[in-house]
Amino acid sequence: MAKFTRLTSYAVPLPEENVDTDQIIPARFLKVTDKHGLGDSLFCDWRYLKDGSNNPDFVLNEPASQGAQILLAGNNFGSGSSREHAPWALVGWGFRAIISTGFADIFQSNSLKNGLLPVQVSESVYKALMEAVQLDRSTEITIDLQTQTVTALDGLETTFPIDAFSKHCLLEGIDQLGYLLSFDDQISHHEQQRT
């Protein structure tokens, strides 16, 4: 897994609530056997017109969005299906962090395993960031995982929660399966006790 330490980037504003994983990547793109190459299908039904061309009204297609690594999205982001294709598509497009006031449980868990940082902020911070980003798309936001802080604008600074274990894994680029495999003896012991 790619390390996440500190990120400074401009952001793509998506001021919508309850963006579900069916919107992030529709089910017809789930027939793949690989996790790579899904970035082109990200937000597919919002992003492309019927003829397959880019929908100029969708924020991801705006020139100002190109190269952004932060998605700034409305509350309850990633609800619905457990498909890990959602974080794969977001990472495939180039996002490394999502700032929102809330994330769905399974989406959050999936993101953390793919080097995609869910950054939960208060309603007031979200509104301030959204306003600033919509006003000036080049507004830079810095996310520091070590200090668990988001800084932007003149003096906006806030902290965000993350459990100690996920933080450690992201900072070091540690893959969680390796850690889980280290408990082999305890797992065997548990199995013996229960049979």
Next chain:
Amino acid sequence: MTIIMKPRTLFQKVWDEHVVVEEPDRPAVLYIDLHLIHEVTSPQAFTGLRERGIGVRRPDKTIATMDHSTPTLPKALWVIDDQAKAQLGQLERNCKDFGIELYALGDSRNGIVHVIGPERGFTQPGKTIVCGDSHTSTHGAFGALAFGIGTSEVEHVLATQCLLQRKAKTLEVRVEGQLMPGVTAKDIILALCSKIGTGGGTGYVIEFTGSAIRALDMEGRMTVCNMSIEAGARAGMIGPDETTFAYLRGRDRVPQAADWDAAVERWTQLCTDEGAVFDKTVVIDANKLEPMITYGTNPGMGMQISDPMPTTARFEDASQRAAFEKAMGYMDLQPGQRLLGKKIDVVFIGSCTNSRISDLRMAAGVFSGRKVAQGVRTLVVPGSHDIKKQAEAEGLDQIFQEAGAEWREPGCSMCIAMNGDNLEPGQYAVSTSNRNFEGRQGKGGRTFLASPLTAAASAVKGEVTDPRSLLLS
């Protein structure tokens, strides 16, 4: 000496039984008793195993089925696109290579993963059950701790039979009273979704309690737990009781003979102790529930079927108002109006929410002696081959076909629209499935979620219909 145990919730009891390692500042290592896999969310996990050169720790605790992208037409008419074919082939190869039992397409025991788990008796009280599918919450109806996971976690469970988990908070949803005729389990869960919203249960495991839950059969309980995730909760649970044991008795994979009695004895302990404390409680009055229907683009956007849709002015918060307006735009509906009488194009009766035998019996009860309205396409898709056989033995297939509905082979079908069963852009459907997200049932399609009774009644009338108007006539 008497040891006084602190009263525990059902969730806490199942959790405690399965903790392998618990250290401060670390997620617990939680043992998984049953791992269900299907074609869509497992290929990359097996690729991961191969890259690491490791095997499946407990193939005997892993069960595979094909359901998401499988055709529901008879075999002679199967159309499976190349991508789906490759994915199905990969699941078959993975199961063969790693020694996993597979209920493949065409197998007489095949069906939707959350239908066959309980049906074959794999699903049992007190088990931890996971699957790369958010509707794994269904299995909680048996007093199991069951939740959906991503593909990375599928790989974790394949490799170690364990997951790293942080303990959830507990939410009691107490449903007291008696449902009126025409009101079903689906209406209970749609009412909960509209009450607390799609994010209301985030961070919680729900336990459904109360007399209205106790009165439900297992199919109804599965419908309720199935859509816990639509209220944001990864898992929903119901304490096992005589209804649970009666359903499980004699099924393929449950303990038999003397082991059965011991199991029931053990399962009987799986209740929330008197005095145990939930982090939060929500109460629903079953007496006051009416048939529910969704009008918007997430399952929380629901209402009693006879109500008008909300007006824009009802949403004080600007972003909620924007979400409502966007949903109304997508659905091409006018705020403040009624849905009753709205013309529809398609009715879908099926999915892991409502494709079991009692769901089909309810729908057949409405269709009996009636016809599907002209111009309405109606699909009835049983959840498994066992259910299909049972329905056919009862003559339900005849009722559906005489009414003018299509009687299909089992699968997820139009719930997720990966197999060619889908809505066309702009079409309206009343669906017994679980998600009304934009495009969920086909790009541009518009979904009203409702119970099998409401879906069948709407098929007959060709418009959104209160099933009580047909049940009483």
